[in-house]
Amino acid sequence: xxxxxxxxxxxxxxxxxxxxxxxxxxxxxxxxxxxxxxxxxxxxxxxxxxxxxxxxxxxxxxxxxxxxxxxxxxxxxxxxxxxxxxxxxxxxxxxxxxxxxxxxx
Amino acid sequence: xxxxxxxxxxxxxxxxxxxxxxxxxxxxxxxxxxxxxxxxxxxxxxxxxxxxxxxxxxxxxxxxxxxxxxxxxxxxxxxxxxxxxxxxxxxxxxxxxxxxxxxxxxxxxxxxxxxxxxxxxxxxxxxxxxxxxxxxxxxxxxxxxxxxxxxxxxxxxxxxxxxxxxxxxxxxxxxxxxxxxxxxxxxxxxxxxxxxxxxxxxxxxxxxxxxxxxxxxxxxxxxxxxxxxxxxxxxxxxxxxxxxxxxxxxxxxxxxxxxxxxxxxxxxxxxx
Numbered sequence: 001x002x003x004x005x006x007x008x009x010x011x012x013x014x015x016x017x018x019x020x021x022x023x024x025x026x027x028x029x030x031x032x033x034x035x036x037x038x039x040x041x042x043x044x045x046x047x048x049x050x051x052x053x054x055x056x057x058x059x060x061x062x063x064x065x066x067x068x069x070x071x072x073x074x075x076x077x078x079x080x081x082x083x084x085x086x087x088x089x090x091x092x093x094x095x096x097x098x099x100x101x102x103x104x105x
Numbered sequence: 106x107x108x109x110x111x112x113x114x115x116x117x118x119x120x121x122x123x124x125x126x127x128x129x130x131x132x133x134x135x136x137x138x139x140x141x142x143x144x145x146x147x148x149x150x151x152x153x154x155x156x157x158x159x160x161x162x163x164x165x166x167x168x169x170x171x172x173x174x175x176x177x178x179x180x181x182x183x184x185x186x187x188x189x190x191x192x193x194x195x196x197x198x199x200x201x202x203x204x205x206x207x208x209x210x211x212x213x214x215x216x217x218x219x220x221x222x223x224x225x226x227x228x229x230x231x232x233x234x235x236x237x238x239x240x241x242x243x244x245x246x247x248x249x250x251x252x253x254x255x256x257x258x259x260x261x262x263x264x265x266x267x268x269x270x271x272x273x274x275x276x277x278x279x280x281x282x283x284x285x286x287x288x289x290x291x292x293x294x295x296x297x298x299x300x301x302x303x304x305x306x307x308x309x310x311x312x313x314x315x316x317x318x319x320x321x322x323x324x325x326x327x328x329x330x331x332x333x334x335x336x337x338x339x340x341x342x343x344x345x346x347x348x349x350x351x352x353x354x355x356x357x358x359x360x361x362x363x364x365x366x367x368x369x370x371x372x373x374x375x376x377x
Contacts, residue, residue, distance in 0.1 A: 043311075053245060054241070054242035054245050054246060055159060055238040055239075055241065055242055056242075057235070057238075057239075061324060061328070061329050061330070061345055061346060062322075062324065062346055063346075064305065064308075064309075064318065064319065064344070064346045064347070064348060065309055066309075067171060067172070067309065068159055068163070068171060068235065068238060069163075070159040070160035070163060070238075071160075071242075071245075073160045073163065073164075074168075075163050075168055075171070076167070076168040076169065077309065078309060078310070078311040081318075092112065092239075093112070093238075093239050093242050094242075095108060096108065
């Protein structure tokens with residue numbers, strides 16, 4: 001715990017770099033856009049804007065990311081740097097409709 | 106209904122496995138059952154509170170509050186599991202061998218049971234809050250088939266709990282000389298896999314570098330969505346796309362706790 005806290009207190013060298021921001025909407029349990037193209041080898045900031053009244057979990061095993069986005073709220077997820085390829089993601093709470101893919105190229 | 110069952114199953118499974126292993130590991134410590142139940146109830150109450158304040162937690166620290174919260178909960182759990190295992194290394198053998206506990210051990214067992222309370226409470230809190238949010242989403246949605254989905258959730262929870270009970274029942278049937286090593290090995294791996302998950306959240310929050318990401322990709326050979334993948338994820342921290350930093354945390358936790366256990370078991374009179 002001690003060293004965990006220490007890490008949190010240290011100024012993060014990566015936080016100052018301003019990553020490019022991509023916006024992803026969640027509406028009617030669907031992602032808009034369902035396909036996002038980002039540059040490979042660069043870290044980006046994904047701003048997820050959940051416009052549904054219900055919470056959603058952004059989940060991707062290939063991106064190694066999972067985050068709950070409360071209903072009617074916005075949240076940030078850092079992604080990458082990625083090697084070129086396709087990375088699927090889904091809204092775990094509504095996986096039937098909430099499907100998307102990030103394409104790094 | 107099936108998808109609902111699977112999601113709830115996944116959440117309940119993690120907590121149930123942790124509870125099952127700890128219930129077995131502490132079965133000879135007086136009062137451990139009570140603390141275990143208290144942990145589950147507190148965790149359930151807490152998870153409803155966490156679920157209700159998701160948006161508040163998320164907006165902390167420039168939108169990375171959720172990652173910090175998860176990493177902190179996991180961090181505390183890792184330390185409690187480490188402490189539990191080190192404590193068991195010095196006292197557990199005696200406790201496991203004799204059905205009755207000695208007066209001296211009861212007093213020390215008390216602090217051990219409060220660690221148990223915390224570990225179980227935090228495990229239920231983390232998995233429970235996700236389940237609560239998911240079920241809230243179902244209840245709030247306009248779509249039909251609500252009762253079928255809730256039924257699915259309930260069956261998922263029951264199957265998850267059954268697996269947790271299964272590991273408990275399996276462990277307590279082990280011969281005494283294997284029982285101790287088996288439970289401490291499982292607790293050790295649980296702690297290491299939680300350390301790796303904590304690193305995962307700190308990387309996601311951009312507070313830690315990922316080092317190599319992914320270190321390997323075994324998603325085609327053993328996807329995490331399969332039953333075996335899920336089981337291994339909880340028990341040994343299996344990840345199909347881990348970041349290098351996760352492995353660093355995993356191995357560091359393994360080594361530090363092992364050293365602590367080794368020192369404690371070689372100093373039986375330690376602290377007296």
